[in-house]
Amino acid sequence: MIKNIIFDFGGVIYDISHEKTKDAFEALGINNFEELYGHAIQTHLFENFEMGLISPSEFRTALRDYLNENILDKSIDDAWNALLIGFKQERLELLLKVKKNYRIFLLSNTNHIHYSKYIAELKMQSRYELFTDLFEKLYFSHQLGMRKPDAKIFNFVLQDNLINPEETVFIDDYELNISAARNLGIKGLLLEPLKDVCDLFTIDGHIKEY
DSSP states (O other): OOOEEEEOSBTTTEEEOHHHHHHHHHHHTOTTHHHHBOSSOBOHHHHHHHTTSSOHHHHHHHHTTSSOTTOOHHHHHHHHGGGEEEEOHHHHHHHHHHHTTSEEEEEEOOOHHHHHHHHHHHHHTTOHHHHHHHSSEEEEHHHHTOOTTOHHHHHHHHHHHTOOGGGEEEEESOHHHHHHHHHTTOEEEEOOTTOOGGGGBOTTSOBSOO
16 A cells, blocks of 8 residues: 655656756857766766755856856856746645645755755745645755665655655656665656656546556
């Protein structure tokens, strides 16, 4: 019996487009940004930033090795944040229903610059408290010092909440993360391209597959 659901954030709850950030950095002069960063392959710079091992200032300084040194911090942040598309109200409403049926958690690979951007967006939309109230707990990689698909971050969420992996579903849009969760006994559910997380649930917030 499923009692717990762990949701990924970007690409599941929140719309993102890596292509937009690639285009934005190319406009700033990085012609090989796809080689530096991608959904499947990241340099250690991006991994370290997602684990909070380097500061936003150190991140910008490292990117300036590929950019004009006179590029403003705001221009770098704007390019980095270009991938952040936004929330859809129907997903937030879905989570309200899902929470009535399961313990639900958020587990996201993110970083300080992105986090600041979408939290500010939530506040502007007066949904900040709603969003945080939707989940029992929220786990962000840059605050924990670890990231998916490392087993440590999944085990941390399980142990922190005393939940049984066999009673838990993890929803993500990235196969590598799903495989890592399954290796720990968690039931992984891949959100396929062009599908919406709302498609995985009934109208009253019960998960369809399990």
